[in-house]
Amino acid sequence: MFRLLPLLFAIGAGLVAWHFSTWRTLKDLNSRSNPLVDADLLALCERMARALGVARVPVRIYEVAAINGLAAPDGQIFLTRGFYERYRSGAVTAEEMASVIAHELGHVALGHARRRMIDFSAQNAMRAVLAAVLTRLVPGVGVWLADMVTSLLAARLSRQDEYEADAYGAALLTKAGIGTGPQLSLLRKLMAMGGASGPAWLMSHPATPERIAAVERLTSRWGQPG
Numbered sequence: 001m002f003r004l005l006p007l008l009f010a011i012g013a014g015l016v017a018w019h020f021s022t023w024r025t026l027k028d029l030n031s032r033s034n035p036l037v038d039a040d041l042l043a044l045c046e047r048m049a050r051a052l053g054v055a056r057v058p059v060r061i062y063e064v065a066a067i068n069g070l071a072a073p074d075g076q077i078f079l080t081r082g083f084y085e086r087y088r089s090g091a092v093t094a095e096e097m098a099s100v101i102a103h104e105l106g107h108v109a110l111g112h113a114r115r116r117m118i119d120f121s122a123q124n125a126m127r128a129v130l131a132a133v134l135t136r137l138v139p140g141v142g143v144w145l146a147d148m149v150t151s152l153l154a155a156r157l158s159r160q161d162e163y164e165a166d167a168y169g170a171a172l173l174t175k176a177g178i179g180t181g182p183q184l185s186l187l188r189k190l191m192a193m194g195g196a197s198g199p200a201w202l203m204s205h206p207a208t209p210e211r212i213a214a215v216e217r218l219t220s221r222w223g224q225p226g
Contacts, residue, residue: 029072033060036079041087044098044178048105051176059101069100071107078104092189095182099173102183106168112161159206166211170218180219187212 036042036059045057062070062078067086070078079100086092170180191208206214 026072026074029060029062029070029076029078032064033062033078035060038084038087038094040094041097044094044176045101047176047178048098048102048172051172052105057101057105069104071104071112075108077101077108092186093182095178096186096189098178099169099180099183099186102169102172102176102178103165105172106165107161109168110161110164112165162206162211163214166215167218170215174222180215184212184215184219187215 036045041059045059049055049057057077058075059077059079061084062080064080065082066080067082068080069083070080072078079097083092083097083100087094087097166183170183173180173183187208191212
């Protein structure tokens with residue numbers, strides 16, 4: 001029993017850390033955001049809400065310059081001010097922005113935030129066990145190796161979440177009559193803009209060409225024009 005105490009402590013610490021991080025994230029998102037008021041985007045949100053059979057899709061503008069979309073653990077969707085300004089300038093269409101919202105709704109509907117809580121706790125425990133074992137085998141670098149292994153696992157799980165959210169978004173856009181065309185065109189724009197580089201197994205998101213290929217396969221299967 002006493003041998004299990006470090007493992008149980010690691011799991012408990014992971015849960016506490018995740019809940020604190022979630023609380024802090026929600027507080028920041030809500031305090032630094034405003035409701036979406038753009039009529040064209042709201043009309044597209046209404047179409048997706050009807051396709052989902054819900055009253056509304058809650059979307060807010062997060063007042064930061066970065067270009068991103070976010071799904072909060074409580075189900076709210078956030079578009080950053082930087083992304084919204086790209087839309088306002090004409091660099092991104094309303095339908096392409098809707099594809100971002102659909103993708104983030106996928107994270108909500110598929111329970112990725114809840115899954116990450118479980119994964120985070122398990123990874124915290126695994127890191128503690130690995131660090132204890134590896135430190136004995138390779139003193140000096142055992143903790144570093146344990147961090148590397150758990151980071152690789154977290155990145156792999158995150159990439160799987162992105163594929164799932166892309167597929168959900170593609171299905172929702174299709175059901176709402178918007179289609180996957182805007183989703184594909186936005187991914188191509190993002191690819192043209194470039195992004196993080198490095199080994200694929202270290203990335204939290206799949207390579208953009210792979211995401212495009214996955215959505216194209218779905219599009220072809222459903223008989224849509226890409």
